[in-house]
Amino acid sequence: MSTHKIAVIAGDGIGNEVMPEGLRVMEAAARRFNIDLQFTTMAWANCDYYLEHGQMMPSDWFAQLKDFDAIYFGAVGWPDKVPDHISLWGSLLKFRREFDEYVNLRPVRLMPGVPCPLANKKPGDIDFYVVRENTEGEYSSVGGRMFEGTERETVLQESVFTRKGVDRILKYAFELAQSRPKKHLTSATKSNGIAISMPYWDERVEAMAPSFPDVHWDKYHIDILAARFVLSPERFDVVVASNLFGDILSDLGPACTGTIAIAPSANINPERTFPSVFEPVHGSAPDIYGQNIANPIGMIWSGAMMLDFLGNGDANYTAAHDAIVRAIEQVLEHGPRTPDMGGSASTTDVGMAVAELL
Amino acid sequence: MSTHKIAVIAGDGIGNEVMPEGLRVMEAAARRFNIDLQFTTMAWANCDYYLEHGQMMPSDWFAQLKDFDAIYFGAVGWPDKVPDHISLWGSLLKFRREFDEYVNLRPVRLMPGVPCPLANKKPGDIDFYVVRENTEGEYSSVGGRMFEGTERETVLQESVFTRKGVDRILKYAFELAQSRPKKHLTSATKSNGIAISMPYWDERVEAMAPSFPDVHWDKYHIDILAARFVLSPERFDVVVASNLFGDILSDLGPACTGTIAIAPSANINPERTFPSVFEPVHGSAPDIYGQNIANPIGMIWSGAMMLDFLGNGDANYTAAHDAIVRAIEQVLEHGPRTPDMGGSASTTDVGMAVAELL
Ligand SMILES: CC(C)[C@H](C(=O)O)[C@@H](O)C(=O)O
Ligand SMILES: CC(C)[C@H](C(=O)O)[C@@H](O)C(=O)O
16 A cells, blocks of 8 residues: 655644644544555744745745645634735645646535524535635736826736636536536526626536536526525535635535534645645634634544545545544534534544544 | 606516516605605616617617616516626616716615524624625626637636725725714725735725724625624624625625515715616516516615615605615515515515505
8 A cells, every 4th residue: 555645734823733633633544544644744834934934935845745645734824924915825825726726625514513503404404515716717916006006096906717727627516516416516607797707607617518418507696606505505516616706605605504614625636746735614713823722623624535535536545534524523413622613622622532533 | 845856777577576566665655755756767778678779778878867866776687688797787787887886885684574594693683784896896897818719718807996996985884884883894805815906905994994993894805704794794784895795795695684685785876976776686587577476675675775865864865764664674574475585475465565554
């Protein structure tokens, strides 16, 4: 069995508190399922590093990371130290783009034991994926200012959509939908207001749909789609969206299932040319850092997705993934719970409880 | 007392069914409060007109409308007849931009008798405004395609933010927050991902805040803000947002309070140089058109906002607005109800019930 080389980047704030618990559970799973994981910790890609070096990462970060199989990533950002657009564009967003992790896969699932903010929903009712384009679209640093500092000041911000970029994420989403029992794909658009890029997105969906005759698909404008996440989340199966719309929907979805603290995500390079990044959806939460109360479940669940990805279809790895998710479900249902879930357990308590169940 | 000249544009689909009820209630309120409203119906700005004339409106639409005090507007769009970006950019979005209706004001309020999709909320818990920039930003038809039809196809979509455009909507929002008991303003941003326009938006908020020392303000990235609408909607008072973010939040907000069918909106030109447009948040819903089951309350509530605007501070008009909102509350609580609210009443029944209470 081959060794999987994993780079560990904790980042800022609670990234440093949830990462040890993620690693604890990964190690427990590796032992039980006889999987060979080799972790290498990187001390950079955080705001303190930036304050010292004037950049988020060493100049040879690409060379240092490119041969890893995966990057296990906590959370980056500490706005009082470094503006977010600098810290994020200097780390996470660089990985997504330069390692061509064009799929951001985010499960939205109502788990047992998690109080749902929506009335009358029970575990199982909500269970879908957001498939987010992760390299182009609205996330762009192309543009600029004119007449700066005057009354005429004008700021241009470019969104960039390419056929390659749009088609490959749609293909991934159609294939995922095809693999699921409901075979239902929803495309997020806003072609009634955003008059150039979004009609193009719609066109590409329509061009691809005939290749997947067994998938039934629909599209909604992002405004009403956000509303439907709240009003009828059980209708969704796979939702495909541009970078920005996917970002919004993949926070909104987990909020509708109770909390973004437990939501995982995978930034995937499906061709495996470069490492993929596995990170919780939540951020670095400087306001609660240092108390060891952050919920580590998003970090742990992201690790489960990492194992599944590393296995690439191997049943033993899928079993490891499923065992971790089941352990998470048990801890969510019976505790211990961190304060955000109404308990008084520490980050460590929760991580140890999940690890023990393995 | 002066005559208020109001242009009536029903538009497409259920716009044609809810408009008569809106007018019925406006006329009842006008009689009771002795307000002089003069309605002029325009038969254009709908997709059938487009199919006949190749454009949504006559070429002299601006001249025909510019001297009205307000436009009472149903809903436009019928995608099977005309693509949405053509029908909307040819009507509603033209009004917003060419009549410089730069404020889109949308109340989000949990009303009595409306089943709330969020658990454990009661009327009064949710009560805030979304103030949406309505003329620039992400809603743009600037951009284009290159390498069209090839594998290299690239689509550029420009967002345009001007100091004038950003500052005036922020000023409106700060003033609105200042006028309310909580004096709390939340700014929607995404400066960690959208690297040029959104940091600019943040900068302008920070530049303006010192002029409103009694308003406490915060900012959230749009992803987590959408999540908070679901998780803690009672925290909000006034939320200011760009065109796109405001669009999303002002559908999501009403969804969190039960239904977008009852949500009203005002597209305001505060200087009153040109007419303002009052329209429900919901769309033209071709799928339910023709059955007389559409909920007219969004249309009616928008009419109440129109009266308030026409009064420009006059207590009699404010009283008319409040009386309509109270009548709406009574009908929501005691019926009759349209099918979307769990009843079996018709659009007409509901309109008549509200009118009668006046
Ligand atoms: C119909 C559409 C163009 C419009 C918008 O996006 O502004 C609508 O959703 C709204 O919110 O008024
Ligand atoms: C931190 C931020 C740049 C990032 C994003 O917007 O992609 C985050 O919100 C996410 O969803 O991973």
